[in-house]
Amino acid sequence: MPSTDRKIKTAGSRILRKNSGCPIHFAGSSRNGWDSIIPTKISSIQRLFVPILASILLALSIPAFAQAPSPNRFTVVLDAAHGGDDTGGTLKDSSGAVTPEKTITLALSVRLRSLLAARGITVVTTRESDATVDDNRRAEIANRPGAQACLSLHATQTGSGIHIFASSLPPAEPSRILPWKTAQAAWVTRSLALAGDLNSALLHAGMTVTLGRTALTSIDSMACPAVAIEIAPEAATGSAQPLGPSDTAYQTRVDQALAAAILEWRSNAARTEALHP
Numbered sequence: 001m002p003s004t005d006r007k008i009k010t011a012g013s014r015i016l017r018k019n020s021g022c023p024i025h026f027a028g029s030s031r032n033g034w035d036s037i038i039p040t041k042i043s044s045i046q047r048l049f050v051p052i053l054a055s056i057l058l059a060l061s062i063p064a065f066a067q068a069p070s071p072n073r074f075t076v077v078l079d080a081a082h083g084g085d086d087t088g089g090t091l092k093d094s095s096g097a098v099t100p101e102k103t104i105t106l107a108l109s110v111r112l113r114s115l116l117a118a119r120g121i122t123v124v125t126t127r128e129s130d131a132t133v134d135d136n137r138r139a140e141i142a143n144r145p146g147a148q149a150c151l152s153l154h155a156t157q158t159g160s161g162i163h164i165f166a167s168s169l170p171p172a173e174p175s176r177i178l179p180w181k182t183a184q185a186a187w188v189t190r191s192l193a194l195a196g197d198l199n200s201a202l203l204h205a206g207m208t209v210t211l212g213r214t215a216l217t218s219i220d221s222m223a224c225p226a227v228a229i230e231i232a233p234e235a236a237t238g239s240a241q242p243l244g245p246s247d248t249a250y251q252t253r254v255d256q257a258l259a260a261a262i263l264e265w266r267s268n269a270a271r272t273e274a275l276h277p
């Protein structure tokens with residue numbers, strides 16, 4: 001089995017490979033933190049209000065990051081990417097039937113929620129129906145409970161196996177107040193550890209895994225260990241027709257492996273807390 005390190009790819013080539021309607025493929029790498037919130041060309045009147053606006057934005061950002069996770073409640077956020085007007089990519093199953101990505105991500109989220117809830121894990125979802133949810137709203141929902149893991153679920157027809165993306169933001173020291181657009185920087189080291197546990201569980205389940213880093217607006221604003229998981233068709237083995245993300249049997253196997261990974265992540269977190277109470 002090839003080592004994980006050799007499978008790590010930079011996000012660049014992947015980002016530009018196609019425009020499928022799913023931002024995970026073509027998200028840009030530019031980000032401006034506060035610069036994009038506070039206008040750079042302003043009138044004198046606006047100049048008076050900018051500090052006030054900045055104070056309001058700061059105040060609004062504090063509750064998202066000040067809530068410490070409850071020690072007795074292990075919470076996972078499941079983000080079914082796309083939804084409503086945003087259909088995401090388009091996927092075909094082996095019969096040629098077309099399914100929008102948003103439908104597959106919701107099915108993955110609903111099933112995984114049940115698997116985790118059955119194991120006593122508190123689950124928060126960003127959507128439970130075919131609803132439009134913008135990136136900031138997804139991050140707001142993810143940041144509220146002080147979750148121990150946030151998984152953003154995508155699906156694609158391109159490539160094979162499971163693609164796991166952590167934020168491409170460079171790690172930053174945790175602080176009480178974080179810029180909304182780069183909040184993930186303080187968590188990215190934990191996110192990479194989460195990606196490692198997911199990688200192990202998926203490999204153990206016999207799946208092919210590709211690890212990468214990319215810029216995704218919703219993930220970059222999340223103040224929790226967060227990764228985007230993109231389900232591609234299973235890798236071809238022998239003469240059997242590989243299943244795709246719209247196949248329920250494949251979705252179930254992926255969800256079961258993801259649930260196993262979260263359980264491992266919870267065990268590791270408990271051990272860490274026991275060592276560092």
Ligand SMILES: [Zn+2]
Pocket residue numbers: 021022023024081082088089101153154155
């Ligand atoms: Zn997507």
